[in-house]
Amino acid sequence: MNIKNIRQPFIENFPGDFSKNPIQRTTPKVLFSTIDPVGFDNPELIIFNDKLSEEIGLGNFDEQDLNFLAGNHLPEHIKTYATAYAGHQFGNWAGQLGDGRAILAGEIINETGKKTEIQWKGAGATPYSRHADGRAVLRSSVREYLMSEAMYHLGIPTTRGLSLCFTGEQVVRDMMYSGNPQEEKGAVVIRTAESFLRFGHFELISAQKEIDLLQKLTDFTIENYFPEIISEGNQKYKDFFSTVCTRTADLMVEWFRVGFVHGVMNTDNMSVLGLTIDYGPFSMMDEYNLNFTPNTTDLPGRRYAFGKQGQISQWNLWQLANALFPLIKDEKFLEETLNIYGTYFWEAHDKMLCNKFGFDNLLESDEEFFTNWQNMMQELQLDYTLFFNLLEKRDQSLDTLSAFETISYTVLNDQKVKTLEKLLTAYDLRLEKNSFSKFDSLKLMQKTNPKFILRNYLLFECIQEINTGKKEMLKKLTRALENPYEEIFPEFSKKRPADYDDISGCSMLSCSS
Known part of the structure; x- marks a missing residue:
């Protein structure tokens, strides 16, 4: 090298x-x-x-x-x-x-x-x-x-x-x-x-009131990692903060798209470049649950639960705003930018869901559909990734119960089946409002919804095997994760086995993980 x-x-x-x-x-x-x-x-x-x-x-x-x-x-x-x-x-x-x-x-x-x-x-x-x-x-x-x-x-x-x-x-x-x-x-x-570079680098210097050093670090960051910022003076720092906000919101939407839960979104674990950083008690989500946190240290408050990641990222940006205030010196700008963040995040989030469902545009009625879908997913405890995989394969002749019960972490009784069927009927009606073909809808879903996610139980099995000196599963997982939008190994495309429900490292982890 x-x-x-x-x-x-x-x-x-x-x-x-x-x-x-x-x-x-x-x-x-x-x-x-x-x-x-x-x-x-x-x-x-x-x-x-x-x-x-x-x-x-x-x-x-x-x-x-x-x-x-x-x-x-x-x-x-x-x-x-x-x-x-x-x-x-x-x-x-x-x-x-x-x-x-x-x-x-x-x-x-x-x-x-x-x-x-x-x-x-x-x-x-x-x-x-x-x-x-x-x-x-x-x-x-x-x-x-x-x-x-x-x-x-x-x-x-x-x-x-x-x-x-x-x-x-x-x-x-x-x-x-x-x-x-x-x-x-x-x-x-x-x-x-x-x-x-993290939010925390700027927080430290600002807290120490080293304003000249804060300006030097911010200038260095902009010059080296934000070439799109060409403004000068005070505006340069405003543009920097706005860009960090946009990158952070885009990252959060991507986490929601694939069901990634970071587990410990402290400000020192937030990248100013909008990168996913510091993999500790993370998890890819199995059963859909907005209140899911994989981090035992995050209990009972569940501050960093899956559904709160957008909200917490905004809170973290408030702390970065406080740190950069000595350079920006415009409280109204910071407040407006952070308010815009919330609007931008939810618009991007709903557009992402449109892509996952194969909708060409966001309609006013989609908000109600998405809410009903979230409630149904949580009530039926359906696997997040496998739900969309099954939705892509679904046709009118599909036996609703037999297909979807394989991706549920609970028993689907008659009432739950009716809830599922009602949602699927609403989905079919919504697809009819698309301006493009079913083929185009399917293609959009296929490039948005992964076929393979690196679940914690798979990592657990891989770690156990490496501990014994073997690397076969490591090689398989590496190949699978390099091709996440293909189903290379069907045995990986299944819900978490019940045997792993209560095993440390498979469902819940600590910050020591």
């Missing part, structure tokens, strides 16, 4: 701590601290993303690259570092946070000029580890690597996984915070993104 081409514009432009001290501490008035990956004596490659490596300009993998992937062998010209940021966690101000188990190498630019940052996760403690060890276990690393790649191939903005390695260590974790810590296999993942 061309690791000698890694450059470091971030630490060249901002104040930092070069002490390389991993001990947890506050680092006021700096944006990063240099820190070395801990290094591992017996790393073992689990999977390497050849296509991504070529795309970002690193080139082909060679056996000697394993040490770099595990953080053991670094080019002499780079100083690895962790960044400081702040954030609101579960609605409460948490003060200084930072990259607790993530260490950045820098960025690489490919032949087309595309910039990509490269970051280890699980390579040791940093000053921001908050008394933790900075390591990662196999299960969380597999989940992040595979899910980030699944989201990419679904067409959703995201960080991506370059490699996944065993570290050769055992790491102690209390998976469900139940007072039962156990040793697990350690792993390190390299993840990439155009940038890992």
